[in-house]
Amino acid sequence: MDSAEYERKIAHRFAAFxxxxxxxxxxxxxxxxxxxxxxxxxxxxxCDKGQALYTGAEAFWQGMAGIADVxxxxxxxxxxxxxxAVKRLRDNPERFAEIARPFLRAVIAVADGGNDGRASxxxxxxxxxxxxxxxxxxxxxxxxxxTDRDGKVAESDVVAALAVYFTVIEPxx
Numbered sequence: 001m002d003s004a005e006y007e008r009k010i011a012h013r014f015a016a017f018x019x020x021x022x023x024x025x026x027x028x029x030x031x032x033x034x035x036x037x038x039x040x041x042x043x044x045x046x047c048d049k050g051q052a053l054y055t056g057a058e059a060f061w062q063g064m065a066g067i068a069d070v071x072x073x074x075x076x077x078x079x080x081x082x083x084x085a086v087k088r089l090r091d092n093p094e095r096f097a098e099i100a101r102p103f104l105r106a107v108i109a110v111a112d113g114g115n116d117g118r119a120s121x122x123x124x125x126x127x128x129x130x131x132x133x134x135x136x137x138x139x140x141x142x143x144x145x146x147t148d149r150d151g152k153v154a155e156s157d158v159v160a161a162l163a164v165y166f167t168v169i170e171p172x173x
Contacts, residue, residue: 013165014081016132017064024075025064030057030103033131040130041110041123049109056103063099097163101155104162108155118152121145 015021019029034057035045044050068076068084076084111119111127119127121142128138145153145161 010082011078014078017076017081018078019132024077025081026075027058027061030061033057036130037107037110037127040126043110049106053103053106053110056106060100060103067095067099094163097159100162101159104158105155108153108158116152118154121151121153124153124158 014025017025017029019032031054034053037043037053038045038050043053045054064076065074068080070080070084107127108117108119108124111123113120113123124145125138125142128141129135133141141161142153145157147157
C-alpha cells in the first residue's frame with residue numbers, strides 16, 4: 001500500500017468516528033452514535049442496554065482521547081487521530097480492542113434480538129449502516145464477521161475485526 005492510499009484509508013477511518021462531519025472527533029460523536037443505535041433498535045436510553053451503550057460510548061471516547069488528544073482540548077483532529085491513535089496503536093491492536101470493547105459489547109447487546117450474546121448478521125448490518133457505513137460495505141462487513149457462518153456475530157468477532165481495521169499497518173516510506 002502506497003502512502004497516498006494509506007492516508008486515504010486513515011481519513012476514511014477518521015470519518016467513521018467524526019459522526020457530525022465537523023472535522024474532529026469528540027464526546028458528542030460517540031453520544032450521537034449511541035442515540036442513533038438506540039433509535040434504530042427501539043431501545044430506550046434508560047434501560048440496562050441503553051445505559052450500557054452510553055457507558056461504553058463514554059469509555060471508548062475516554063480511551064481515544066487518552067491516546068490521541070495531544071493538546072487536551074477534548075477533541076481529536078484528523079492529524080491527532082493519524083499521529084496519535086493510529087500510529088500508537090498499530091503495533092498494539094489489543095490496546096484498541098481494550099478501549100473499544102465496552103462500546104462494541106453494548107452495540108451487540110442492543111442489536112441482539114434473541115438475548116443470546118450474539119446479533120444476527122442482518123442486525124449487525126443495520127448497526128453498521130446506522131454508524132455510517134454504506135449499504136454495500138455494511139453488508140459485506142457483517143457477512144465477514146460471521147466467522148462460523150451460523151448467521152450470528154459474537155462480540156469477540158467484532159472486537160478483533162475492528163482492531164485490525166483501525167490499526168492498519170502504515171506503509172514503509
